Amino acid sequence: MDFRGAHIISVQQFQRSDVERIFSVADSMEPFARRKQVSKALDGAILGNMFFEPSTRTRVSFGCAFNMLGGHVRETAEAGASSITKGESLYDTARVISGYSDIIVMRHPRAGSVAEFAEASRVPVINGGDGVNEHPSQALLDLYTIRKELESRQRNIDGMRIGMVGDLKHGRTVHSLSRLLRLYRDITFNLISPKQLRMTAEIVSELRQAGHTVIETEDMARGLHDNDTIYLTRIQEERFASRLEADVYRGRFRLNQAIYTRHCQPNTVIMHPMPRDTRAEANELDEDLNQHPNLAIFRQADNGVLVRMALFALVLDVVDQAPRQVQEAGWYTGRRFE
Amino acid sequence: MDFRGAHIISVQQFQRSDVERIFSVADSMEPFARRKQVSKALDGAILGNMFFEPSTRTRVSFGCAFNMLGGHVRETAEAGASSITKGESLYDTARVISGYSDIIVMRHPRAGSVAEFAEASRVPVINGGDGVNEHPSQALLDLYTIRKELESRQRNIDGMRIGMVGDLKHGRTVHSLSRLLRLYRDITFNLISPKQLRMTAEIVSELRQAGHTVIETEDMARGLHDNDTIYLTRIQEERFASRLEADVYRGRFRLNQAIYTRHCQPNTVIMHPMPRDTRAEANELDEDLNQHPNLAIFRQADNGVLVRMALFALVLDVVDQAPRQVQEAGWYTGRRFE
Amino acid sequence: MDFRGAHIISVQQFQRSDVERIFSVADSMEPFARRKQVSKALDGAILGNMFFEPSTRTRVSFGCAFNMLGGHVRETAEAGASSITKGESLYDTARVISGYSDIIVMRHPRAGSVAEFAEASRVPVINGGDGVNEHPSQALLDLYTIRKELESRQRNIDGMRIGMVGDLKHGRTVHSLSRLLRLYRDITFNLISPKQLRMTAEIVSELRQAGHTVIETEDMARGLHDNDTIYLTRIQEERFASRLEADVYRGRFRLNQAIYTRHCQPNTVIMHPMPRDTRAEANELDEDLNQHPNLAIFRQADNGVLVRMALFALVLDVVDQAPRQVQEAGWYTGRRFE
Structure with a gap:
């Protein structure tokens, strides 16, 4: 695809080559994200960071990514404050707000809203999450993390085995990640969930048609034992x-140090879309794994900044300028990646 | 007036020459607002964008205008979060907050509050809307839009005919716009509203004393037929x-494609202060006009950025510096004004 | 202490030499805060201004201080919007958010939360207030104000007499200020409060052990008459x-022009942590003193920006660079300190 001026709405719009282009640009953003250098590629540009649903982490991640390329960020985090609640159409909101900035990130509780907004917008729009539908930058950062973690273990995405655990029926992140993985070759999906929360038949069928292996199980031990990566999600009590x-299910779809050691291969990467619920009654990924070198959840979050910088740089066409318009970071940055 | 360091509180503080000065500076801001160039005239300056009442659009418009001149924006959008609710006086708030920034935009639900705040402030204050009272940048962008739209049709503000439709009694925007138009010559006001929602007698009398023609009517067809511009506002059901x-009134004070074609002259400009309520029970300006070339509502919103940039540049005295401290915009800006 | 990369969590972590270092850096920030010059020392750096409890004034003060050194500010002001409310641990929040920025200011309603957060953070954290516990930048700006006010009156902190008035039991600010003053020599504390709201025995004992004089009284007249500075706090009705x-106490622990003139020495500096409650039923510091030259409360607020700039410059190690990477402020700054 041609990223220049494009809207980024869905993982379905990408070919494998697009994903690989994004990842290669994300790699090139490392010196800025690690604060060794400051880029001025977007000096003077304005991001409209429009969050019509609260999401501190995603909002701040996008905002920082834009700042790291030198741009300004204007934003809203006020769910109920928008004119949308006064009967304004998304068309009007988009036409107006797209006159203020150079690019928009939009999050909105209603599925399909961001695509509708983008159609009326006069500047590129990136989907920051539209309800149960899509959150493409999350899927990209998940896959980017898998790629990086596997590469550091001398493996590849092609031929990999991934265990997905928890609520696979409602989880937006596992759906989108599956659809990105589908673009690769010969992947084994170990889908571990209660019967009621199985991955949708549509996605399972898409994966099999694309030549991948899909194994569905309710047996955590069986599902865990043969993976390069396991991806945990929250078990949602309210679904039962x-x-x-x-309670029965909760106990069976948790990961902790003891379960990991007993059932997983020693080098299995542990991922989670965050936030994880660390309250006793949830606790799908136990804090006793916090110091484990294979726990990749915080590297996942860091990678989000790189992937979002890559999306901005591609859509606003400053990939080549980013490494040229730089200066050294003059302040203390020592503790960052200790 | 001397704009340097002045507070901008009310349209009543302007002479015609002041308005024309603002508009001429707004014209000069086009290259920055259209993202052809980046200005650094306010590089290092800080706007305190203090919204004590939610208004995403106005807040973001002011913030972007300041960013487009190179400045930083610090802001609040938390209605209930301020110390004002803990019994702090506006005097104290103003004295404290004016120590943080170079200029303040303030919006507050209470009429008169911004003037009171400005009196205690140590930096210039721009009224971003004080309840039912004033919203001068809205009136200026409305008039600036009229000027631009008429000029592109080889007409002028002097001698123009404007139809104002809807709730003319409570509408802050039509009041302020009328008071700005009063500074010009020989304008015909077609005031179209239900009897209960007529323009206040005070303003009608001011307009007539200034030599303008005011025609009041409840008959939409009669009011619409002889205008250069029509300015629609929301009919507020709760007033009846x-x-x-x-329901009776609602049906009679709406504009749509059919009514426009039947009653308006072909080149009549259509304006609305936005947001328009597109729900079926309101719908004072139908979406079937969205593609109409005379629909100026989105150009109105765009003009808001220019007018706000002009106010910042005038008050902070960087009008001459803005076009000198520039660089080319290095990123993709192609879709913006397609 | 070594400020480079340090967390600033509590006034208890400072020696007298640390406090004096902060103050000397704060002095050097004057040209930037007064907008004579713009510093670019933190150009490209990002502050994560994370307020999990509303505090417009403190949030904006920190944000402006960072902007004045040239940095970007990303922030949250949404109490309930954070993942923290979805069961995320502070550990996770800290690990994730510290990947986005170069330094974090955090405010949170729970005592001890900021220290817990800092332990997991990968970048330096400054406590912006953790519930009833600490608000070190407030204590520093209070003491910095005392130093400046006394110096302009040819006095010093050593040997000074301070009257603290109001709710000395629950007031976070008087506790922290007392602990900073303890680092100095030979101070007389006139602690004026109702019996129920006396300063905690622990702090009184600490002060006495450090060689200071502590006089406790319920008699406003007696307590007021022999001070260099008086520091007022709110009497909290709900404690009685x-x-x-x-009502009885309220009347006895207020300061106004008449009481000041009758009981205080002519050159006594008047301070208050702000906001002051100007409603008739509170009104601990009357507005009839607003024009009094010894009323230092607005200078106090201004000093907050200097002290916060100093903390950023010290922790991020740009003290030497701040005055070198400058440009002249090119916009109108005339009204600021009239």
Whole structure:
């Protein structure tokens, strides 16, 4: 695809070559994200960071990514404050707000809203999450993390085995990640979930048609034992008939140090889309793994900045300028990646 | 007036020459707003964008205007979060906050609050809307739009005919716009509203004393037929005795493609202060006009950035520096004004 | 202490020499805060201004201080919007958010939360207030103000007499200020409060052990008459058995022009942590003193920017660069310190 001036709405718009282009640009953003250098490629540009649903982390991640390329950020985080609640159409909002900035990131609770907004916008729009539908930068950072983690272990995405655990029916992140992985070759999906929360038949069928292996199981031990990466998601109690039933499942779809050591191969990467719920009644990924070298969840979050910088640089066509318009970071940056 | 260091609180503080000065500076801001060039005239300056009442669009418009001149923006959008709610006086708030920034834009729900705040402020204050009272940058962008739209049709503000439609009694925007138009010559005001929502007698009398023609009517067809510009506002159902009565009026004070074609002269400019309520029960300006070349509502919004840049440049005295401290915009800006 | 890369969590971490270092750096920030010059020392750096509890003034003060050194500010002001409310641990939040920025200011309603957050953070953290516990930049700006006010009156902190008035039991600011003053020599504390709201025994004992004089009284007249500075705080009605009792105390622990003139020495500096409650039923510091030259409360707020700039410059190690990477402020700054 031609990224220049494009909207980034869905993972479905990417070919494998597009994904690889994004990742190669993300790699080139490392010196800026690690604060060794400051880029001025977007000096004077303005991001409209429009969050019509709260999401501190995603909002700040996009904003920082834009700042790291030298741009200004204007934003909203006020769910109820928008004119949208006063009966304004998304068309009007888009036409107006796109007159203020050079690019927009939009998050909105309604599925399809960002695509509708983008159609009326006069500047490129990046989907920051539209309800149950899509959150493409999350899927990209997940896959980018897999690529990086596997490469450092001398493996590749092609031929990899991934275990997905938890609520695979409602989880937006596992859906989008699966659709990106589909672009690669010969992947084994170990889908581990209660029967009620199985991956949608549509996605399973898409993956099989693309030549991948899909194994569905309710047995955590069986699903965990043969993976390069496991990707955990939250088990949502409210999906079950009773708390008692939820308790049963909760106990069976958690990962902690003991379960990891017993069932996973020693080098298995552990991922989670965050936030993880560390309250006792949830705790799908135990904090006793916090110091484990294979726990990649914080590297995942760091990678989000790189991937978002890459999207901005590609869409605004400053990939080549980013490494040229630089200066050294003159302040203390020593503790960052200790 | 001397704009340098001045507070911008009310349209009543302007002479015609002041308005024309603002518009001429706004014209000179085009290259920055269209992202052909980046200005650094306010590099290092700080705007305190203090919104004590939600208004995403106005807040972001002011913030972007300041960024386009190179400045930083610090802001609040938290209605209830301010110390004002803890019993702090506006005097104290103004004295403190004016120590943080170089200029303040303030929006507040109470009429008169911004003037009171400005009196205690140690930096210039621009009124971003004080309740039912004033919103001078809106009136200026409305008039600037009229000027631009008429000029592109080889007409002038002097001698123009404007139709104002809807709730003319409570509409802050039509009041302020009328008071700016009063500074010009020989204007015909076609004031179209239900009897209950007529323009205040005070303003009608001011306009007539200044030599303008004011025609008041409840008859939409009659009011529409002889204008250069029509300015629509929302009919507020809650002002009527019953929903039934409101229904009657609602049907009579709407504009859509059919009504426009039947009653307006072919080149009549269509304006609205936005947001327009596109829900079926309101819909004072129908979306079937969205592609109409005379629909100026989105150009109106774009002009808001120019006018706000002009106010910042005038008050902070960087009008001459803005076009000198520039660099080319290095990123993709192609879709903006397609 | 070595400020480079350090967390600033508590006034207890400072020696007298540290406080004096901060103040001397704060002095050097004057040309930037007064907008004579613009510093680019932090050009490209990013502050994560994370306010998980509303505090417009403190948030904006930190943000402006960072802007005045040339840096970007990303922030949150959404109390309930954070993942923290979805069961995320402070550890996770800190690990993730510290990947986005170069330094974090954090405010949070729970005592101890900022220290916990800092432990997991990969970048330096400054405590912007953690509930009833600490707000070190407030204590520093209070003491910095005392130093400046006394110096302009040819006095010093050593040997000074300070009257603290109001709720000395619960007031976070008087506790922290006392602990900073303890580092100096031979100070007389006149602690003026109702019996129920006396300074905690622990702090009184610390002060006495350090060789200072502590006089506790319920008698406003007696407490006021022999001070270089008086520091007022709010009397909190809700602490008393009845409104009637509160009324009695309220009347006795207020300062206004008449009381000041009758009981204070002519050159006594008047301070207050702000916001002051100017409603009739509170009004601990009357507005009839607003024009009094010894009223230092607005200078206090201004000093907050200097002290926060100093903390950023010290922790990010750009103290020497700040005055070198400058340009002249090119815009109108005339009204600021009239």
